[in-house]
Structure formats: structure tokens, C-alpha cells
Amino acid sequence: MDAAMIQRFMALGIGLAALVAAGCGAKFYTEQADREVYKIVSDKETQALGRAPAFTIQPTAGLQELLKEIEEKAKAAPPPTPPIPAVPTPAAPSTPAPKAAPPAASASGAPPAADKPAASPAAGAKEATPAATPEALPSPVPEPGPGTVRLTMADALRVAVRGSRDYQSQKETVYLAALTLTFERYMFQPHPFATGKVDFNNQDNNGERVKSWDGLPKVGVSQKLADGALVAGNLGLAALKFISPKLGDTIDSTLDFSLTQPLWRGAGRRIVQENLFQAERNALYAVRTFAKFEQDFAVDIASEYLRVLQQRDVVMNEWINYQSLKEGRGRAEWLAKAERLPEFQVDQARQDELRAYNNWIEGRQSYVNSLDAFKILLGLPMTTDIALAPRELDRLAALGLQHPEIRLEDAVTQALKTRLDLAKARDGLEDAGRKVLVAEDGLKGDVDLVASIGYASKSNSPQSARLMLRRGDYSIGLDLDLPVDRLEKRNALRQTQITREQTARTLSRLEDSITLAVRRAFRQLERARESYEIQKQAVALAERRVESTELLLQAGRLTQRDVLESRSALLEAKNALVRAVVAHSIAGLEFQRDVGNLVVDEEGQIHGWHLTDSGR
Secondary structure, X not given: OOHHHHHHHHXXXXXXXXXXXXXXXXXXXXXXXXXXXXXXXXXXXXXXXXXOOOOOOOOOOOHHHHHHHHHHHHHHXXXXXXXXXXXXXXXXXXXXXXXXXXXXXXXXXXXXXXXXXXXXXXXXXXXXXOOOOOOOOOOOOOOOOOOXXXXXXXXXXXXXXXXXXXXXXXXXXXXXXXXXXXHHHHOOOXXXXXXXXXXXXXXXXXXXXXXXXXXXXXXXXXXXXXXXXXXXXXXXXXXXXXXXXXXOEEEEEEEEEXXXXXXXXXXXXXXXOHHHHHHHHHHHHHHXXXXXXXXXXXXXXXXXXXHHHHHHHHHHHHHHXXXXXXXXXXXXXXXXXXXXXXXXXXXXXXXXXXXXXXXXXXXXXXXXXXXXXXXXXXXXXXXXXXXXXXXXXXXXXXXXXXXXXXXXXXXXXXXXXXXXXXXXXXXXXXXXXXXXXXXXXXXXXEEEEEEEEEEEEOOOOOOOOOEOOOOOEEEEEEEEEOOOOOHHHHHHHHXXXXXXXXXXXXXXXXXXXXXXXXXXXXXXXXXHHHHHHHHHHHHHHHHHHHXXXXXXXHOOOOOHHHHHHHHHHHHHHHHHHHHHHHHHHHHHHHHHHHHOOOOEOOOOOEOOOHHHHOOO
């Protein structure tokens, strides 16, 4: 190999290095990491869940794009808005005084202003105090505006998956665990390297300047084997070219191999691959933890969605009650004017009306606040206007109870088999046992077999870099470090032994906690079912009570207040029935989650639940 060839070799190497550096930018390495990580996550999902849902830390569509998609869908098929229940007008009492027609609603849809009560003859010249209600009231509940995003249950779960900060953080935790695993796998793969340097020298040689180029390219590879052996090999080439042709050139090459094999401490596959095995476990644990988080997250979003709708139902109930009492107060004033009702009963009617008005205002504000809090849970900006679909409650009520048919003992047994957090805890106990073995290995001394072989080029031919493969240099020996001082390793051993015992107790406690959670969820589900049956009977009784009080009122045997109370009781019973349906639905989701058989996909949809399966 002459000097010109060496120059070409060095120039080629430098050029290739420049091309690689230019071509492998940050985007290249990012995409490479993503491919490896997503493959690992897919494999671990199959291992842990028996399925591999799509996983990425970069959403396929942004949150704003999803909101626009939902809004366009709502425009194409606007959901029917449930009408505001009208307040039945009670029958007019028998009175000699002329009765004025009730005021009509304003053109804007606001309820009519409260009637100013007439003075009672029994009160003399004293005028009754008017009800302190405003002339114009807002809508019973906030109505969606033109830019409002209307969310069904399925839409809310999709938005939460895209927008929730906690959800994104959990996904990134899975990614980082798999990313760590890629490095541990890399540690047992070949590690190639290519280094080099080129120096220009300008030296003084007895008053004469000597200029030269000095190049040293070097390539090689090393690999750690599964049993702990470290094998390395490298090829080096040193070239010295003088600018003055009369000085000639110098070219040397070397080829070296080395082997380091632990024979005592750090030997054996179980010890050597502990970090790799733990990284594999950690990636699996991250997938299990994320799947458990998805279950909790979906249940939390669905539960809060139903509670917000339930709060809206309460506001509507308060509004209807307020309207009923306002009508009753007006009739009481007319009865007092006709001297058929004492003044103190009129004051009671006014107090009831004011109390109902205050309850409605407070309930309306609570509903708005709960809607804002729900935005944060979904990960939406506070400036985003959203409205939930009241028909979701209608769907729940129409379908009735979806009660799982399973015995308590079977539910507990299934939970102890399928709960992902319990599987993680059981594997964690096995991990703690391995850590003890590794700590015991640390008490040993170091005995390493070290061997090397090297070849150099001909020493008597400066113009040639040909290796002398028949005249290599060999060496073999042992590196010793006897276990004389092992206090640090002793303490590490005791720590791992205690940690193993603590992990065993934690596992036992978790098994008891899961059993308790399933028992409580089962009892809550049964209690919710019983409450639902009771509330159905209460609604039937309240309906019969309304019918009977109206008939008795027409016969003059009851007062108007009795009718209003019966209607208020009917509304409360119907509202309680909705609450019972909501409570049972939430209890059912929590029971399935605690048992461990709740299936949630990558869009947050709960499989087997009509509010999500039918809404997709």
C-alpha cells in the first residue's frame, strides 16, 4: 500500500464520515427511536393484554382538529334538544273575585315577571310585599351557542384521550420505559466504531523546516456476550507523509484482538443479563400500568360526564319547582284577597317561592362550575364552550339497568387472576428475589481471564502497511481482586433481603385490598339496583298522588298547596330515579374496573357499554 493509496483512503474515510454526519440528523434518530420503541410496546401489549392497540405519543390528529370534526358532525345531524318540561297550570279555585289571565312568556323566551300581589282586605291599608324576583330571567340552564361543541359520551372520551395532560404523561412514561430497554438490548449487540485524526506538522529540523501530514484512522468492533465476556477487535493505520519528496513516507498498521471473561463475580447469564431482564420487565410493567390507568381514566371521565348531566337535571327540577311555587303564590294572593286564605299562609307561599328561586340560581351556578371543571378534566382550554348531550341520560333511563350477572366469589376470583396491578406486584416479588441473588454475587471477588493478540506491519519496510500475521504478539493472564473488604456489599445484600420481605407484605396487602374493593363494588352495585327499584315504585306512587290531589282539589277538599306539593314530589321522584340510574351505571363501571375485565381501546371507548359502543 503506497503513500498515494493511503491519501486516497484517508480522503475517502473523511468524506464518508462527513456524509454520514450530514445525513443522520435529529429527525433520522428520532424516527429510528420511535420505530424501535413502538415495536417493543406492541410486543409488550400482546404479552400483557393479549392484544396490541395502536400506540403513539404523537396523536394522529390534534385536539382542535378533533373538536372541529365533532362540531361538523353535530351540524350535519343536530341532536334533538329535550324540551323544558312545562309546569302544569293548576285548576282555578272557586272565588267570587275576578281572576286575571296569567301573563304570557316574553318573545325572548324569558319567563314572565312575578305578579305583584294585591292587597288583602284583611290587611287593611297595608300592601303586601312583592316577591323579589327579577323582571327577566336567564334560561333555566345555559343554552349552547353557535360555537359550542356538543359532546356525547363517546366524544368526551375521545377528547379526553387527546387533550388530557395526565393521559399524555402516562403514554410518555411507557415510551421512556421502552426507550431504556432499547439501550439495554444494545449493550449485548456489536458496537462498531470508526475514529481518526489528521494533523499538519511544521517542525524545525536543524534549521530546516520540515512539513508533514500525519493521519491515524482506526476502525473496530466490540461486543459483550451473554455470559459476561467482552470481545473487542480493531484495525489501526498510521500514515506520515512529508511534503518534501526526498524524505519519503512512513506507513504502519496494527490489528488487535482482546478478550475479558469474568470467572467468579459477574459471571453467568443470570447475573450478567440482570439489567436487561429488569428493563424487559419494566417495559412490561409500564404497559400494564398504562392499561390500568386507561381503565381508571375512562371510568372517571364517564362518571363525571354523567354527574354533570345529573346536575343539569337537578337545575331543571329546581326551575320547575320555582315556577310551580310562583303559580301557587299568585293563587294564594287571590285567595287572600277573597278572604279565603289567611295572610300568613300567603307569606309562606312567598317565602317558598324565594327559597325555590335561590335554589335554582345556586344550582345553575353549580352546574356552570361543574361544566368548567369538566373542561379541565378533558384537557380543554377554559375558553372552549362545550355542552353535554342530555339524551345520554334518556338512553340510560330507556335501557334500564345493565346489571352484570356474576356471583361475588367468582368476581373476587376473577379479580385476583386478571388485575394488572396485581400481576405487576407478583412479578415485582420475583424481581426482588433476583436482586438478592445479584447482591450475593457481589460478595465474591474478581477473577477475570484477560487475553489479547496483536499484529503489526513490517518494521523494515516503511512504504508498506502489510500486516505480519505470522508474527503476532500474544498475552494471557488473570486479573485478581480478592474479597477482602465487603462492607458496602454486605449492606447492599441486607437491603435487598429486607426489600424482598417488604415486597411480599405489599403483595399480600394488595391482594386483600383488591378483594375488599371488589366486595365493596359488588355491594354498591346491589344497593344501586335496589335503590332503582325503590325509586321506580316512588315514581308510580307520586303519579297516583298527583292524580288523586287534582281530583280532590276539583272537589274542594284540598288546597292548591297540596297539589303543588304532590307535583313537586313527582318531579323529585323522577329526578331521584335518574340519579339511581346514573349511580347504578357508575357502580357497574367501577365494578368491572375493580374486577379487571373493563376493556378500553386507544380512543378511550369502553367496550360493551351502550353509551360508547353505540356512539362510535
